[in-house]
Amino acid sequence: MEQHSKCYCSVPFCSNSKRKQPYLSFHDFPKDKHLRSKWIAAIRREENVTFTVLRGSTYVCSQHFRSEELYVKEGGSRSRLKKGSVPSRFAWNHFESRHEDRLTPYERASTPLLLNTEAATGERVEQGLEAMLTEPNANAMEHDYCRPPSPGKMDAAAARIRELEQKVMELEKEIKQLTLLADQPKLNRFCSTDEEFRFYTRFPSEEVFMMFWGSVAPSASRIVYWTKAQREAYGTPSPHRKLGLIDECFLFLCRIAAGLKEQALASMFKVSLSTVSRIIITWTSYFYLVLGSQPSWMTRQQVQATMPKKIHQYCPEVRVLIDCTEVRGETATSVTVQSESFSHYKNHTTFKSLVGVAPCGVITFVSKLYTGSISNQELTRRSNFTRLLQPGDGVMADKGFQIEGMLAEVGATLIIPPFKRSVQFTKEDAEKTQAIARLRVLVERAIRRVKEYHIWDGVVPLSFTGLVNQLWAICCLMSNYQGPLDIMEDKPV
Known part of the structure; x- marks a missing residue:
C-alpha cells in the first residue's frame, strides 16, 4: 500500500511520522492474527476502546525493526519487511529513537527519585537502581557520549547535513551574484537602451557616451576633492570613495541633463546628501577645466x-x-x-x-x-x-x-x-x-x-x-x- 504523509508510528513514546521523517518506512500490522498479536504484545499495547488496529491507518515505523529484517525490492524505493518479522527495538530495551526519550545525566544520577515514573521507563529505573546498589559510582561515571548514536539519529543527521550543505551552496551562489552586481557600474542599472542614455546624459547613445568617457577617464582618475585636500592639510585621513569614477560622472550628468534633485540622487546611488553635493562640485570644476581647455574655436x-x-x-x-x-x-x-x-x-x-x-x-x-x-x-x-x-x-x-x-x-x-x-x-x-x-x-x-x-x-x-x-x-x-x-x-x- 502506498504510504501517505499522514503515517504515524503507533509505538508508545515514538513520535515519528512520514511528514517529519520521510526517510523512514511505515508498516501495517500483519493480516495473520497470531503474528499480529505478537506485534501488539511487542509494542506493549492492548486492543481496546482506545487502541484498535486498522488496516491502512495503524503503522509501526522501520526504526523498531532490525536492519536484517528490512529489504528493498529490486527497482523499488521503499523498505519492505521480511515475512514473520516482529518489532523488537524500543525505548524500554535501550533503543532510543529520539533524543528526548533518553534520560539526562541528572536523571540517571537521580534514578532512586524516579521510582514512580511512567510505566514505559519503569524497567530502566529498576536497572538504574540495581546498578547503584551494586556499583555506587557507576552512574556517576556515565555520560551521554558513552553510548554510540542510534541508526535513526545517524540517518536523520546525514539528511540534515545534506540539507544544510545544499542551503550553504545556494547562499554562496547568491552572495557571489550580489558581489558581481555590486562591482558593476550603477549606470547599467538605469541605462540599458540608447533612449535611457539620452534621457539621463543627453548623449545620443551608449556608444557615444563610452567614447566620451574613454577620453576623460585617464585624467578623471587623478581627481582630488577639495574636502580631501582640507583633510590632508589638517592630517585627517580621507574617506574611501563610495562610488566608482564612471558612476560619479553618471551622477553628475543625471543632475545637469535629467535635472534630478540631489536628494533623489542620494537615494538612487545609496550615498549621503553631502556626498552628492561634493561629487557635483568636484565634477563641475573638472569638466569646466577639461572641456574649456580643448580648442573649440574653428579655424x-x-x-x-x-x-x-x-x-x-x-x-x-x-x-x-x-x-x-x-x-x-x-x-x-x-x-x-x-x-x-x-x-x-x-x-x-x-x-x-x-x-x-x-x-x-x-x-x-x-x-x-x-x-x-x-x-x-x-x-x-x-x-x-x-x-x-x-x-x-x-x-x-x-x-x-x-x-x-x-x-x-x-x-x-x-x-x-x-x-x-x-x-x-x-x-x-x-x-x-x-x-x-x-x-x-x-x-x-x-x-x-x-x-x-x-x-x-x-x-x-x-x-x-x-x-x-x-x-x-x-x-x-x-x-x-x-x-x-x-x-x-x-x-x-
Whole structure:
C-alpha cells in the first residue's frame, strides 16, 4: 500500500511520522492474527476502546525493526519487511529513537527519585537502581557520549547535513551574484537602451557616451576633492570613495541633463546628501577645466570645409553666428541686485550669455553669464569675442546687434538680413534673406539643445551663483556631442 504523509508510528513514546521523517518506512500490522498479536504484545499495547488496529491507518515505523529484517525490492524505493518479522527495538530495551526519550545525566544520577515514573521507563529505573546498589559510582561515571548514536539519529543527521550543505551552496551562489552586481557600474542599472542614455546624459547613445568617457577617464582618475585636500592639510585621513569614477560622472550628468534633485540622487546611488553635493562640485570644476581647455574655436579652413553649400553660395565669408540667450534666476532681496539682473525683455530676473555657432552647427564660443539688464552690444564687448576674429571674417547676427564699429576695428564685417528699402525685395535680397534665415535657425537650435539640459528648467537659485558660469559652459560644450544639427538645404525655413 502506498504510504501517505499522514503515517504515524503507533509505538508508545515514538513520535515519528512520514511528514517529519520521510526517510523512514511505515508498516501495517500483519493480516495473520497470531503474528499480529505478537506485534501488539511487542509494542506493549492492548486492543481496546482506545487502541484498535486498522488496516491502512495503524503503522509501526522501520526504526523498531532490525536492519536484517528490512529489504528493498529490486527497482523499488521503499523498505519492505521480511515475512514473520516482529518489532523488537524500543525505548524500554535501550533503543532510543529520539533524543528526548533518553534520560539526562541528572536523571540517571537521580534514578532512586524516579521510582514512580511512567510505566514505559519503569524497567530502566529498576536497572538504574540495581546498578547503584551494586556499583555506587557507576552512574556517576556515565555520560551521554558513552553510548554510540542510534541508526535513526545517524540517518536523520546525514539528511540534515545534506540539507544544510545544499542551503550553504545556494547562499554562496547568491552572495557571489550580489558581489558581481555590486562591482558593476550603477549606470547599467538605469541605462540599458540608447533612449535611457539620452534621457539621463543627453548623449545620443551608449556608444557615444563610452567614447566620451574613454577620453576623460585617464585624467578623471587623478581627481582630488577639495574636502580631501582640507583633510590632508589638517592630517585627517580621507574617506574611501563610495562610488566608482564612471558612476560619479553618471551622477553628475543625471543632475545637469535629467535635472534630478540631489536628494533623489542620494537615494538612487545609496550615498549621503553631502556626498552628492561634493561629487557635483568636484565634477563641475573638472569638466569646466577639461572641456574649456580643448580648442573649440574653428579655424577659417575648418569653417569653409564644413559650411553647407547653400550658405556658401550667399554668405561665403561668414565665420560665426552669434546670439544672446537668457536663463531665469532667483530674485535677490537687494533692490540694487534686482535692478541689475532684471530683464525687460523677459520681464524677470535673468542671467544672459553670448553664444557663437559655426555654420556647421557646432558651438564654438560661450561667454560668461551676466546680469539680465546688460545690452547685446555691451555683452559682446565684455566677452572679448572680437579678439578671436580675423580681417575678412563675417559675423552673422540679427538686426538687434549694433556692433558694426566694434567688428570694423578688427577688420570683420556684420552680416544681417537686408533692410527693406522699397515696396518689395529684389530677387537677390529675397534669396539672401532666406539663406541668412536658414543659417540663423542653427543658432536657435543650438541654444535649444543647451536649454534641454533640465537643470535650466526651473529658476537658478542664488546658491548656484558660484557654479552657474561653469555649468553653463559645460552644457554648451557637451551639447556638441549630440551630433550635427539637421540642416535642410532643399527646404525653405
